[in-house]
Amino acid sequence: MKNWIYAALAALFATGCAPHGGYTLTGEVPEAWEGKPVVLFTTDAGQAEAIDSTTVANGKFRLQGVLDAPRNCRVAVYLDPENRLDRNLTVTFPVFLDSTAVNAVCDASKSDPVFSLAGGATQTEWQAYRAALEPLAEERNRAFRDYVEAFYNGGDEAKGIELARRVDEKAGLIRDFKIAYVREHPASAVSLAIVQELCDRQSRLDRAQMESLMDALAPQARESAAGRYAAACIRDKRIVEGQPLPDLELPDAEGVVRRVSDFIRPGHYTLVEIWASWCMPCRGEIPFVRRAYDRYHRNGFDVLYVSIDSDAGNWKQALGEEKMPWPQLLDTGRTSFTTYETSAVPTSILVDGEGRICRLNARGGWLDGVLEEIYGK
Structure with missing residues (x-):
């Protein structure tokens, strides 16, 4: 199954990194959001940076600009323009942007509005990658639910330990899938995002494994703003198994x-x-x-x-x-x-x-x- 997934993804994205240049992001939102500000942030190189903005007009918005490389971004719609710090009054969604067009449609029928995205070479690749990963993630989630039921609800310590190890095994399969994806798509902005995720915070990778993943990326990915940030994070990372615990x-x-x-x-x-x-x-x-x-x-x-x-x-x-x-x-x-x-x-x-x-x-x-x-x- 794994080989089939990789082959399908390779066929879809054999061109590697999406072309650079101008991006277009259009959105369809409730008419009640008329005049609300829409801000585009890059989120893959440290602190979020606002790079574009517009306002909702006739239930739609449009953002256009130029990127020197595909970027992992986030869009925020501020329902109260005077109170942009209240998360309950801010609707956000992530999106990969390159030089191809993405359209975002908002479903506001529930208490938490949800955006569905279509189009865009890198965004489409990300969605295909997530779909391929989903069965492994569900196996891991199922094992974790079994663990919680046995260890916390059932009071079965021995079974809980066994299931915790099973969760680790499933998590290991997910890591293997992600690492293989990076090595098979070295020029992809999706691969760079995967490297950042695998090396973030409480990572189970050691420093040598993190550095090996960075080295597997194509030069244009490593030398991008996101790539340079990822390399610096790995270099400066302190909480790594096998390393000394910092003092306080x-x-x-x-x-x-x-x-x-x-x-x-x-x-x-x-x-x-x-x-x-x-x-x-x-x-x-x-x-x-x-x-x-x-x-x-x-x-x-x-x-x-x-x-x-x-x-x-x-x-x-x-x-x-x-x-x-x-x-x-x-x-x-x-x-x-x-x-x-x-x-x-x-x-x-x-x-x-x-x-x-x-x-x-x-x-x-x-x-x-x-x-x-x-x-x-």
Whole structure:
């Protein structure tokens, strides 16, 4: 099946990167949006950059301009022009633009408007790639649903560990598919977007694998604005399995400033968990971390929690309610988000006795599975 998919995609996009030059993006939206501003942003080279804008007229909009390479973009329609920061009053959709025309049609019949896109060489390629990937993604999602049912709802730890490993296997097949796509379409802007996705944040690729993927891209892709940004992100990336965990200085519950490295001991494994008192998944995970801690702490398993609560009172109240037996640090400025390259809680990182990252996403069945491998059942 995989070979057939690759062959079909190769036949569709044998020309490689879509031609550069002028783009055209037309849109059809509700007439109630008359006069609303429409802004086009590039999103593939760091911070979003507005490159074009227009307004809705007679239920339609049109954006035209020139790009020096196909770009991964996002369009925003501001339903309240005076309040552009309110996400509930902003409708957005992603789109790949090159020198071919794309048309976007909005279905506003539901509470969240949805855009359907047609046309455009690179956009069409992206949609074909996503369609080919969908069966693998559904297998992974199905395995994850089974895992949640067994581990959290069914209380079956052994089956949960087994299913967590199955989820990893399915995720590995997805990574293999993406890597193969990049190597078979080295000049494609879609391939560059895949590289950025595979190397982003809590990536399971090591640095050598990331650099190999960048090297697989054609020169015009590597030398584009998005390509240069991707290369810089890989070069500067700190949260990579096998690499040292960056250090942080933060106050503990008594106000004493401590280092994260103070809690990493030779010969021990330490779970560093970024959490918050208001985060229900974080709170829901605590009993499972406690179970692992009670079972393996005597063997050398330690835990350190770093809260991003902005209100120290709420944090201390949660500490009193949860009565966790491991140390706690408070990060009101959320420096841990930047340092540990995340934007969400919970974020779980397992490090070894030398402070090297040995497992990302170390929670639930994944944490139990790794600890079982280290310490035995």
